[in-house]
Amino acid sequence: MVTWRTTVLGQSAIGRVQARWAARAGIERIIATLARHTETPDADDPMAVVRDLEFDWTGTLESGSWDIRHVAEGEEFRGPLDLHSRMSVNTITKLQLGELPEMSIDTVDSILDWRDEDEEVQGIGAERSFYEGRDLGYIPRNAPFKSITELELVAGAWPEYVRGEDWNLNNRLDGNEDDGENATPGDDADGRLDTGWAGYLTARSIDSPLGRSGFPKIRITADTDPAELMEVTGVDEAQANALMAFAETANGVMGPLLSIDLGELVGQPAQNTGRSRGRSTGRTSRNARGGSNDEGISPLDTEQLKAIFAECTMTDFSGPDRIPGKVNLNTAGPEVLALVFNDDASIAESILALRQSRAEGITSIVDLLEIRRIDPDVLSTVADQLDVTGWVYSISSRGISPTGQEIEIHAVVDRSTLPVKIIEYRED
Numbered sequence: 001m002v003t004w005r006t007t008v009l010g011q012s013a014i015g016r017v018q019a020r021w022a023a024r025a026g027i028e029r030i031i032a033t034l035a036r037h038t039e040t041p042d043a044d045d046p047m048a049v050v051r052d053l054e055f056d057w058t059g060t061l062e063s064g065s066w067d068i069r070h071v072a073e074g075e076e077f078r079g080p081l082d083l084h085s086r087m088s089v090n091t092i093t094k095l096q097l098g099e100l101p102e103m104s105i106d107t108v109d110s111i112l113d114w115r116d117e118d119e120e121v122q123g124i125g126a127e128r129s130f131y132e133g134r135d136l137g138y139i140p141r142n143a144p145f146k147s148i149t150e151l152e153l154v155a156g157a158w159p160e161y162v163r164g165e166d167w168n169l170n171n172r173l174d175g176n177e178d179d180g181e182n183a184t185p186g187d188d189a190d191g192r193l194d195t196g197w198a199g200y201l202t203a204r205s206i207d208s209p210l211g212r213s214g215f216p217k218i219r220i221t222a223d224t225d226p227a228e229l230m231e232v233t234g235v236d237e238a239q240a241n242a243l244m245a246f247a248e249t250a251n252g253v254m255g256p257l258l259s260i261d262l263g264e265l266v267g268q269p270a271q272n273t274g275r276s277r278g279r280s281t282g283r284t285s286r287n288a289r290g291g292s293n294d295e296g297i298s299p300l301d302t303e304q305l306k307a308i309f310a311e312c313t314m315t316d317f318s319g320p321d322r323i324p325g326k327v328n329l330n331t332a333g334p335e336v337l338a339l340v341f342n343d344d345a346s347i348a349e350s351i352l353a354l355r356q357s358r359a360e361g362i363t364s365i366v367d368l369l370e371i372r373r374i375d376p377d378v379l380s381t382v383a384d385q386l387d388v389t390g391w392v393y394s395i396s397s398r399g400i401s402p403t404g405q406e407i408e409i410h411a412v413v414d415r416s417t418l419p420v421k422i423i424e425y426r427e428d
Helices: 002-039 048-055 105-115 128-133 148-153 159-163 226-233 237-247 302-311 334-340 345-356 365-370 376-385
Strands: 058-061 064-072 075-078 392-400 406-414 421-427
Touching: 002 048, 002 058, 002 064, 002 392, 002 406, 002 421, 148 159, 226 237, 226 302, 302 365, 334 345, 345 365, 365 376
Parallel strands: none
Antiparallel strands: 058 064, 064 075, 064 392, 392 406, 406 421
């Protein structure tokens, strides 16, 4: 009897080891795929990485197999979760926060108070004195959130709101999350995972200094080499100088380029272009050179705009702080897309229709100008929240041994720079 029991325990231990390394193999497979697409990206097909990651969702070894899935907006998908399919809790606006389910006005203000740098209470929010007065043992960070679980420290942000039914935040529907009231958390046993606010928000997404080509983006400043800017984006010398001048203004961000002519942004509108704003067809040809200061600055055409948004930035990546990530138009679901556009479901549906109509997906934020429902002025205000690729992924890899034992590894990986880094890791 003792020998039999020892054998069973030994086989069980071996099974756990096999399942663990099978799960880790799945993690490494995803990392390898992400590294390949970061080093040699297909600039014309941002959906290529999505397809390859979905292909890697399962694999078999001599000692076991792995299974990688995730749930987004109630639907299960194969492969890892692109955290850029969610909004950054560090850049989401007050109006957008207010559209989240179960979100109250005081909690919105408290979230903004937690991440801002000052001690002034916003509206009916909560700053240092509130937390000290209740002897909670902590005070607001007054800096960007580090993780989505940190949100639970904010006044009014209860765990059931943040996590929903996904109690372990692994983005998968586990048995205890679909059994009614039998085990924590309480759920409705409907076969769908309610991910709470964590299904809309993330603190992990990061903006990358890399362009769609895989090379570092050109930071547009007064010191930018105009010749390099002209070569990469196809703009003429006058347009290059205008971009550099605009970048140095108080409003020097990328968004206004989508709704206002470049010449107007720097006080030198083009003459007789037949176009003033938005999606008018009066964009000049990319090959139309020679616009001078006397004649005004020629408007940027569609291809020039796409090149600028793909390979340039007005953001300074040289500092020690991470730049919060943007929402990936190619992986975000309808609820998150509606949230970006202040709960406008019709715009979300139009973006999904555009994305699904092309095998390569949406290749540039400029593509959204084709959607009649999106006003260019509105698009310019949310442009700094949108992109067409993701840099940080959440991987829930479940390893299964030949004897049926399972071990799950949850990892968050960052491919914004090479080599790909694991920034969060836990085993269940």
